[in-house]
Amino acid sequence: MSEIHWEEPFCGEGNSCFRIGTDQEGNAYIAVRGQEDRFIVDSRDALRTMIRDIKAGKADHLLQ
Numbered sequence: 001m002s003e004i005h006w007e008e009p010f011c012g013e014g015n016s017c018f019r020i021g022t023d024q025e026g027n028a029y030i031a032v033r034g035q036e037d038r039f040i041v042d043s044r045d046a047l048r049t050m051i052r053d054i055k056a057g058k059a060d061h062l063l064q
Contacts (some may be wrong), residue, residue, distance in 0.1 A: 002027075009033040010051075020047065 002023035011017035017033035028044035030051075031037075040047075 004029050004036070004039075006031075006036060012055075020051075 002025055004021040004023050006019045006021040009017045009019045019031055019033050019036060021029040022044065027041055028047045029039045029041050030047050031039035
């Protein structure tokens with residue numbers, strides 16, 4: 001597996017912090033801050049869409 005280059009964490013209200021990373025092959029990763037060894041991998045566009053939807057409040061029911 002290629003090395004993942006993690007961006008700075010994005011933290012919302014409370015303890016919801018996550019990080020996005022990419023590898024040399026163009027794969028995108030998302031993980032909870034501090035648990036980067038347990039991640040979800042998908043295309044960069046798919047993860048970007050998911051994050052935008054969460055930030056827009058479309059997933060509030062999942063966070064309660």
